[in-house]
Amino acid sequence: MQPNSPLRHTKHIFRVGLLLFAAIVALILGRSFFVPDTFGQYGPYRGANVGEQASHEVRHGGRQSCQPCHTDEFEEQTEGGHGTVTCEVCHAPAYLHARDDEKIADMPIQRSADLCLLCHQQLKARPPGQPQIQPRQHLEENDGEPGPESCFECHEPHSPL
Amino acid sequence: MSEKERCSRESGPGVAKSRRDFLKQSAACAGAVVSFGVVGIILPDDVLGDETVDYDWNKHRWVYLVDTTKCIGCGACVRACRAENDVPEGMYRTWIERYEIPVEGEAHVDSPNGGELGFHAVTSGMEVRKAFFVPKLCNHCEATPCTQVCPVGASYTTRDGAVLVDDKRCIGCGYCIQACPYGSRYLNPTTRTAAKCTWCYHRITKGLKPACVEVCPVGARMFGDRKNPDDPVNEMLATRRVQVLQPELLTKPQCFYLGLDMEVR
Numbered sequence: 319m320q321p322n323s324p325l326r327h328t329k330h331i332f333r334v335g336l337l338l339f340a341a342i343v344a345l346i347l348g349r350s351f352f353v354p355d356t357f358g359q360y361g362p363y364r365g366a367n368v369g370e371q372a373s374h375e376v377r378h379g380g381r382q383s384c385q386p387c388h389t390d391e392f393e394e395q396t397e398g399g400h401g402t403v404t405c406e407v408c409h410a411p412a413y414l415h416a417r418d419d420e421k422i423a424d425m426p427i428q429r430s431a432d433l434c435l436l437c438h439q440q441l442k443a444r445p446p447g448q449p450q451i452q453p454r455q456h457l458e459e460n461d462g463e464p465g466p467e468s469c470f471e472c473h474e475p476h477s478p479l
Numbered sequence: 480m481s482e483k484e485r486c487s488r489e490s491g492p493g494v495a496k497s498r499r500d501f502l503k504q505s506a507a508c509a510g511a512v513v514s515f516g517v518v519g520i521i522l523p524d525d526v527l528g529d530e531t532v533d534y535d536w537n538k539h540r541w542v543y544l545v546d547t548t549k550c551i552g553c554g555a556c557v558r559a560c561r562a563e564n565d566v567p568e569g570m571y572r573t574w575i576e577r578y579e580i581p582v583e584g585e586a587h588v589d590s591p592n593g594g595e596l597g598f599h600a601v602t603s604g605m606e607v608r609k610a611f612f613v614p615k616l617c618n619h620c621e622a623t624p625c626t627q628v629c630p631v632g633a634s635y636t637t638r639d640g641a642v643l644v645d646d647k648r649c650i651g652c653g654y655c656i657q658a659c660p661y662g663s664r665y666l667n668p669t670t671r672t673a674a675k676c677t678w679c680y681h682r683i684t685k686g687l688k689p690a691c692v693e694v695c696p697v698g699a700r701m702f703g704d705r706k707n708p709d710d711p712v713n714e715m716l717a718t719r720r721v722q723v724l725q726p727e728l729l730t731k732p733q734c735f736y737l738g739l740d741m742e743v744r
Binding site for chain 2: 354
C-alpha cells in the first residue's frame with residue numbers, strides 16, 4: 319500500500335471499531351444482567367414494586383367486615399357511646415380471627431382497665447370534650463372495687479354510659 | 480524532508496480525511512447512540528396484581544389530613560400500623576407526640592413508645608399552660624428529599640402520590656433516613672432495608688383507608704383524594720385553615736394539619 323493511500327488507516331479504524339462494538343455488547347449484556355426488568359417502566363425505579371406493594375395482605379377489615387356474623391353486637395356498638403370506636407381497636411385485627419368468611423381463631427376479648435384508660439385516663443393534652451377520669455378518684459366516688467377489670471362492673475364496653 | 484515536517488504532514492490538519500473513514504466513524508458513533516437508545520427503552524407490561532387490576536393510579540392523588548384538636552393520644556393508630564405492616568418492635572411508621580407548653584420556659588415534648596401504649600400524666604411538676612397531641616407520619620412530600628438521595632432507585636413516588644421503598648432494591652445505605660427532615664424512615668433490623676409509612680398502599684389501592692385512619696376513634700386522622708371533587712377531605716383542605724410541618728423546607732408535604740401550634744416542629 320502506498321504511504322499516502324487513503325486506505326492506510328483502515329486497519330486501525332477497524333480495530334477501534336471492534337473495540338467499540340465489544341464495549342457496546344458488554345454494556346448491553348451487563349445492563350440486562352444488573353438492571354431489573356421493569357426498572358424505568360414508570361420512572362427511575364422498579365415498576366414491578368408498585369404491584370408488589372399493592373398486593374400486601376389487608377389485615378384490618380374495618381367494622382363492616384365484622385357485621386355479617388356479629389349483627390347484634392354491631393348494632394349495639396354503632397348506636398352506643400362507643401359508636402366511633404371500631405371493633406378492631408379493642409379486640410384485634412380481623413385477619414387473626416377470620417379469613418375468607420371462615421373463623422380461624424377466637425377473637426381476644428380484652429377486659430383490662432388499662433385498655434379503657436388509653437382513651438379515658440385524665441390527661442391535660444386531651445381535648446376537653448373527651449370523657450376522662452382519675453381512676454382512683456373515680457372508683458372512690460362510685461364505690462367501685464379496684465381491680466384489673468373494675469371498669470366492667472359498671473360499664474358495658476359495647477355501649478357505655 | 481525533515482522529521483518535523485513529515486510528522487506535520489501526516490497528522491496535521493492539512494491531511495484530508497477520506498470520505499470512507501469519515502463515514503465509518505460516523506456510522507460507529509451513530510451505532511453507539513442507537514444502541515444506548517434501544518437499551519434505555521424497556522417494554523411496559525401489566526405490573527399491578529389481579530386484586531388491584533381495576534385500580535388506575537392516574538385517577539387518584541392521595542392526601543392525608545390530621546386534626547390535632549381531636550387527637551386523644553390513645554395510640555390505636557400506632558398499634559394498628561404495627562399490626563397491618565409488620566413494623567418491627569421499637570420502630571414506628573406513625574407515632575404520637577405530646578406537647579406540653581409551660582407557663583414559663585420551653586415546650587416539653589414526649590412520645591413514650593411512640594404513644595403506642597398511651598400516655599401517662601406528666602410527673603415533671605411544671606405548670607402546664609396548654610397541651611395537645613400531634614400524630615405524625617411520613618408526609619409523602621411532593622418535593623421529597625428522601626427519594627432523590629437514593630443511589631439505587633429503591634425509593635420513589637407513585638403517580639398517585641405515595642412515597643414508597645422497594646425492599647428488593649434497597650441496599651440499606653441509610654441515606655434516605657438521614658435525608659428525611661421529619662424522621663419518618665427507619666432501617667428494618669431484619670431485612671436491613673429502609674422502611675416507612677406507605678399510606679397502607681395495599682389498602683388504598685383496594686378502596687380502603689390506611690389502617691391508622693380506619694381505627695382512629697375520634698376522626699383525628701383523615702385520608703382523601705385530591706382528584707375526587709366530592710371528597711370531604713378535599714373540601715376541608717379547600718375551606719379550612721391548614722398547615723404543614725416545617726413549611727420552610729419547601730418539601731411540599733401532602734400530609735396537612737388542622738390546629739397546628741407554632742411550637743410543633
